[in-house]
């Protein structure tokens with residue numbers, strides 16, 4: 001039975017659209033909302049799928065207690081996304097043709113966003129409350145692009161997710177050179193290709209909520225099918241309870257047999273970096289967050305010539321190396337090229 005730990009912050013309630021509230025990990029500055037006395041009897045659930053006005057919800061983290069729900073009218077157009085912690089009332093039996101009602105959406109502890117692209121003009125939260133982001137990258141076929149990974153890392157740090165890199169196709173190319181780019185960030189790097197042993201990955205994802213992203217063709221589906229042996233069936237089941245067919249552009253949470261969830265995020269091609277400030281990224285690193293308190297006001301931490309007095313440049317040793325690696329991420333953020 002999968003049980004997803006519920007962060008203290010998630011127990012507070014949300015009554016309006018806070019999808020624009022920026023999550024600053026480690027600062028304790030969560031948005032405050034008024035407590036809502038109604039629906040005290042609502043049962044806690046997690047959203048595992050979204051399909052045109054219907055949400056797949058599991059009760060208390062148990063994949064076997066799955067139901068379809070609608071959004072209560074009083075929530076208006078409050079976005080509800082995969083990973084959201086919700087309160088549900090009504091028919092919770094999950095039997096065919098029954099519909100529960102989502103009456104509450106809890107504050108999110110993390111948000112992974114995507115920007116607008118040509119298929120979807122709106123910026124959206126793709127996954128809420130994921131503790132980690134597994135960035136799946138092929139070492140060849142297609143060749144890896146550090147820029148793409150840097151942007152994913154920025155989105156993870158700014159959204160409060162712990163990132164890790166999962167490299168595939170190490171049978172086609174040596175991982176060392178690519179992995180070296182990210183060594184100073186202390187991002188865990190795991191081999192997760194077709195022939196790789198997944199024990200180390202399981203140690204990190206079992207019992208937790210992990211979002212997976214990856215460019216088309218990197219082998220993400222191959223990996224998901226190894227992690228969740230009945231993933232295709234699970235996806236089908238989720239769609240079966242909704243209004244229509246599952247659309248492959250929606251995120252879906254899949255239960256790991258060992259407990260915990262992976263959220264597959266098909267079709268994500270860009271991240272909402274335009275709305276991220278350099279300090280949102282820096283905040284993910286305690287030593288660097290402290291250092292930048294000595295930076296001049298408005299410092300973007302890019303170093304000379306833009307920021308000649310950046311405190312990053314006064315650091316030494318490991319912190320300096322990490323600062324320079326973070327500076328590379330901030331440069332990717334500043335350039336704001338799409339993937």
Ligand SMILES: Nc1nc2c(ncn2[C@@H]2O[C@H](COP(=O)(O)OP(=O)(O)OP(=O)(O)O)[C@@H](O)[C@H]2O)c(=O)[nH]1
Pocket residue numbers: 168169170171172192193194195214215216217218219220221222223
């Ligand atoms: N050589 C090699 N091929 C792999 C590995 N992992 C996956 N592949 C192959 O790469 C191709 C793409 O894999 P998929 O799992 O479909 O990739 P995906 O990232 O889900 O791509 P989309 O389905 O397009 O989103 C398939 O032909 C896989 O068999 C690997 O570790 N090594």
Ligand SMILES: [Zn+2]
Pocket residue numbers: 292295296299300301302307309310311312
């Ligand atoms: Zn600075």
